[in-house]
Amino acid sequence: MTASHAFVYVGNAESNEIHVLRLERQSGDLTLVEKVTIPSVAKGNSTPMALSPDHRFLYVGTRGEPMVAAGYAIDPAAGTLTHVASGPLADSMAYIAVDRTGRFLLGASYPGNKITVNPIGPPGTVRPVQQTLPHHPKAHSILPDASNRHVLVPTLGNDRVNQFTFDATTGMLAPTTPPSVQVKDGAGPRHFAFHPNGKLVYVLGELDGSVLRLRL
Numbered sequence: 001m002t003a004s005h006a007f008v009y010v011g012n013a014e015s016n017e018i019h020v021l022r023l024e025r026q027s028g029d030l031t032l033v034e035k036v037t038i039p040s041v042a043k044g045n046s047t048p049m050a051l052s053p054d055h056r057f058l059y060v061g062t063r064g065e066p067m068v069a070a071g072y073a074i075d076p077a078a079g080t081l082t083h084v085a086s087g088p089l090a091d092s093m094a095y096i097a098v099d100r101t102g103r104f105l106l107g108a109s110y111p112g113n114k115i116t117v118n119p120i121g122p123p124g125t126v127r128p129v130q131q132t133l134p135h136h137p138k139a140h141s142i143l144p145d146a147s148n149r150h151v152l153v154p155t156l157g158n159d160r161v162n163q164f165t166f167d168a169t170t171g172m173l174a175p176t177t178p179p180s181v182q183v184k185d186g187a188g189p190r191h192f193a194f195h196p197n198g199k200l201v202y203v204l205g206e207l208d209g210s211v212l213r214l215r216l
Helices: none
Strands: 005-012 017-024 030-037 049-051 057-061 068-074 081-088 095-098 104-109 114-119 131-133 150-155 160-167 172-182 189-194 200-205 210-215
Touching (some): 005 049, 049 095, 114 172, 131 172, 150 172, 150 189, 160 189
Antiparallel strands (some): 017 030, 049 057, 057 068, 068 081, 095 104, 104 114, 114 131, 160 172, 189 200, 200 210
16 A cells, blocks of 8 residues: 555455555555455355455455355555465354454354454464354344453344453453344444444445444
8 A cells, every 4th residue: 555556455266366456545546456366265155355454465355165255465566466374263254353453363153143252373373262152143244343451242133232352462362241232123233433432333224225323
C-alpha cells in the first residue's frame, strides 16, 4: 500500500481463487494483478479472509473439504501473494479474524454453531484449534475491539450479540457477565462494526434489514 494506490483481495469460492486487485486511490479504478488458486482444497460456498495487523499476511478460510486456513505472505510493493502454509479449521467458518497481536485466528462457524480460536505459530502458519465454544447458533462474525481485551460474536440463530473477554497472552475467550445481549426478535444479527470512538457498536440485522446500535 502506498499513497497513490492500495490492494484489494477478493475471495471467489466457485473458482477457488483469490483475485488480487490494485486500487488507484485518486480515480477509484481497479486493475487485476493476479489470480491465486487456493491450494489443495475443494470448492466451497464462501471464502472468508482475515488480514494480519501488520498487513504482511492474509489468511483465507475454506468451507469445502478439507477445511483449512491458508496463510499467504503479501509482497508490500506488488501486492502479490505467496502461500506459506495451511492449517486445520475445526469447522466451516462464516467469518475469521486475526487478533491485534497477530498470534491468534478467531473463527465463527454458522453451520457448526460454534466459536473457535487457533494459535498462529510462525507468521502465516495456523496451528490446530486450541479452544472451541459450542452452542452458539448460526454464529456469523467475530472481531476483537481496539483494546484486544474484548470480543463480540453475533449469533443469528437466537438474536444475540455474545460478549467475551480475551486474554491476548493465552488466546483464550471467556464469557462476560452477562454473556450476551438480546436484540430484537427476528432481527438476525450478522455483521458488525466498532465505532472509532470505541464506545458504540453497529450491528446489521440481516433478516429485518435493520442496523442496531449498542453501547460498548
